[in-house]
Amino acid sequence: MRREDIEFTGPGGATLRGWFFPADAANPSPCVVLQHGVSGVKELYLDGYATVLQAAGLSCVVHDHPGFGASDAVPGTPRSEIDPWQQVRGIQDAITYASLRDDVDADRIGLWGTSFGAANAFVTAALDRRVKAVCGQIAFINGPRTFEARFSADERAHLLELFAQDRRARMSGADPIMVPAVAAAPSGEAMPGQGAYEFFTNGAAERAPAWRNELTVRSFELMLAYDPAAVLPRIAPTPLLMLVAPDDELAPAEFATDAFATAHDPKRIEMLPGGHFDAYTGTPFEQSSAAAADWFSTHLLAADRVGGG
Numbered sequence: 001m002r003r004e005d006i007e008f009t010g011p012g013g014a015t016l017r018g019w020f021f022p023a024d025a026a027n028p029s030p031c032v033v034l035q036h037g038v039s040g041v042k043e044l045y046l047d048g049y050a051t052v053l054q055a056a057g058l059s060c061v062v063h064d065h066p067g068f069g070a071s072d073a074v075p076g077t078p079r080s081e082i083d084p085w086q087q088v089r090g091i092q093d094a095i096t097y098a099s100l101r102d103d104v105d106a107d108r109i110g111l112w113g114t115s116f117g118a119a120n121a122f123v124t125a126a127l128d129r130r131v132k133a134v135c136g137q138i139a140f141i142n143g144p145r146t147f148e149a150r151f152s153a154d155e156r157a158h159l160l161e162l163f164a165q166d167r168r169a170r171m172s173g174a175d176p177i178m179v180p181a182v183a184a185a186p187s188g189e190a191m192p193g194q195g196a197y198e199f200f201t202n203g204a205a206e207r208a209p210a211w212r213n214e215l216t217v218r219s220f221e222l223m224l225a226y227d228p229a230a231v232l233p234r235i236a237p238t239p240l241l242m243l244v245a246p247d248d249e250l251a252p253a254e255f256a257t258d259a260f261a262t263a264h265d266p267k268r269i270e271m272l273p274g275g276h277f278d279a280y281t282g283t284p285f286e287q288s289s290a291a292a293a294d295w296f297s298t299h300l301l302a303a304d305r306v307g308g309g
Contacts, residue, residue: 014075031059033062043210053289059104066083141228181212
């Protein structure tokens with residue numbers, strides 16, 4: 001595995017930082033931009049995916065979202081805040097960075113995302129025709145539908161009041177209200193369940209000391225209003241690969257398959273074994289990374305690329 005530390009200018013002038021994995025192939029090479037999901041940082045297994053893609057002859061840019069990991073927050077905004085559109089702009093800046101490298105073919109750039117990062121990948125691919133192929137796994141796909149399905153009427157009312165309270169606090173000059181990203185027991189965390197808690201706390205302890213178990217309440221508000229499903233029909237003619245875990249406890253497979261049905265060809269869907277956090281290790285990782293490598297090899301490396309090329 002060869003990689004170098006990189007940085008580039010992101011939204012609002014913030015410096016975004018990450019890694020560049022040069023392709024094990026002749027330059028200039030195709031390049032895939034990879035990014036994580038809710039609160040995730042690049043050290044949490046993204047190097048594994050980049051290494052598989054690198055071995056297939058693809059360069060990779062892996063970066064932390066604004067305000068997470070090694071990346072700076074956008075001026076005027078707090079760290080640990082998920083603003084989906086800010087993250088999409090950061091992904092577009094990562095694409096621009098890749099396109100300016102002499103060892104990257106600017107006409108063959110792909111986009112990969114996981115969980116909430118898959119949502120961002122889909123939205124970016126629908127908006128930015130520089131993306132020539134996109135892969136999203138275990139995708140958060142529909143915020144409003146998630147809000148209705150995950151919370152009772154009383155819980156929704158409580159959250160809406162919490163969002164309003166946070167807005168009042170911020171306008172009054174107070175610090176933003178924070179919630180844990182994960183928790184061992186239910187406590188208003190963003191990602192419920194023991195699987196989420198174990199994935200982040202076990203992985204972060206050894207792999208990602210920059211990870212922080214916190215998110216602003218506004219992150220929750222913005223995520224639940226975000227609707228990537230609405231733009232899936234606009235991704236075509238860019239080739240779309242969606243990797244879905246039928247046993248996903250955080251991003252229901254039904255939401256993903258319903259959204260996939262609205263997308264146009266060229267598209268493909270594959271099922272992964274296990275739940276939401278199984279995709280990063282073991283057999284599900286081997287399957288998901290191989291599927292991504294095959295997808296990008298077909299649409300970025302092949303001489304006769306399908307769609308978006």
